[in-house]
Amino acid sequence: MFVNSNLVKDIAEAVGFDACGISNSEVDNDTISALKSWLAAERNAGMSYMERNIDVRSDLGLLVEGAKSVISVLYSYNTDEKPDRDDIRIAKYALGRDYHFVLKEKLNQMLEEIKKVCPQADGRAFVDSAPLFERYFAQKSGLGFIGRNKCIINTKFGSFVFIGELVVNFESDYDQPLNQTCLGCNACIKACPTKALSFDGINANKCISYQTIEKKDSIDDDVRQAKGNRIYGCDACQDCCPHNFSVPKKNGIILPEIKAFSPDELESMSNHQFQKKFANTALLRAGRKKILENCSIAMLCDGSCSE
Numbered sequence: 001m002f003v004n005s006n007l008v009k010d011i012a013e014a015v016g017f018d019a020c021g022i023s024n025s026e027v028d029n030d031t032i033s034a035l036k037s038w039l040a041a042e043r044n045a046g047m048s049y050m051e052r053n054i055d056v057r058s059d060l061g062l063l064v065e066g067a068k069s070v071i072s073v074l075y076s077y078n079t080d081e082k083p084d085r086d087d088i089r090i091a092k093y094a095l096g097r098d099y100h101f102v103l104k105e106k107l108n109q110m111l112e113e114i115k116k117v118c119p120q121a122d123g124r125a126f127v128d129s130a131p132l133f134e135r136y137f138a139q140k141s142g143l144g145f146i147g148r149n150k151c152i153i154n155t156k157f158g159s160f161v162f163i164g165e166l167v168v169n170f171e172s173d174y175d176q177p178l179n180q181t182c183l184g185c186n187a188c189i190k191a192c193p194t195k196a197l198s199f200d201g202i203n204a205n206k207c208i209s210y211q212t213i214e215k216k217d218s219i220d221d222d223v224r225q226a227k228g229n230r231i232y233g234c235d236a237c238q239d240c241c242p243h244n245f246s247v248p249k250k251n252g253i254i255l256p257e258i259k260a261f262s263p264d265e266l267e268s269m270s271n272h273q274f275q276k277k278f279a280n281t282a283l284l285r286a287g288r289k290k291i292l293e294n295c296s297i298a299m300l301c302d303g304s305c306s307e
Helices: 005-015 029-040 054-058 099-117 134-140 187-191 208-214 263-268 271-277 288-297
Strands: 019-024 069-076 123-126 161-168 230-232
Touching: 005 019, 005 069, 005 099, 019 134, 029 054, 069 099, 069 134, 099 123, 099 161, 134 161, 208 230, 208 288, 230 288, 263 288, 271 288
Parallel strands: none
Antiparallel strands: 019 069, 069 161, 123 161
């Protein structure tokens, strides 16, 4: 079964994606080997889920029956918006509605529109929710190149982009990877506050994003001072990237509860109140206690919290 790529890309644009590319579903051996080497060096820190389902990563037919192609999409979240308080830094990706919800809805809408034209078409939508090489497929489909900061960098929108995929059961006109690489400025490596980023890649153990969001235990001593007033994530390696200097910005992204975020209010909340207020945001992933710890380290609150 074959579906014209122009049809797919027109639908992607219509539902609101900023870019779309299509590739076959095969994964090359070098990509699998690179992941295994990274895991062997224990650079995935406490993210043990990265070690699971390697076989699925290398064969998408185990993830989606009859998988033939991967439709990759980008959705920019680049904005100048920020919380009202200048002493708080929240990663841009967490300013708006949780991207898992936003992209999944658009991807499912996109798949339904494809089915209207080709009823035999089928597939599944994925947004950072399955053992799938997202950046690999985005690069393979011509949507950008992987920079030294390990982000996908699109020539029009830069690196502040979400990636989503439809793994589908049809073939199409496949895009070609871009013949482009980093500028060689090494700005991202120089800007990383904890030296988590190097010419050898990224060491999640030192990454502020990992430490302030994913890490279950307390933040490591050598990261505490380096993180400054970052209470959720870190954009250091993207803020300094020249590819992000002259790109389109979006307005109206930040949610009211993020814009007015207050450590003092968070401290007075119960866990239930926190979950209710921030249910549609990425902050829910870290949880109230973790974010309060981050605020306390930044001396934005006294660090007490109700269990």
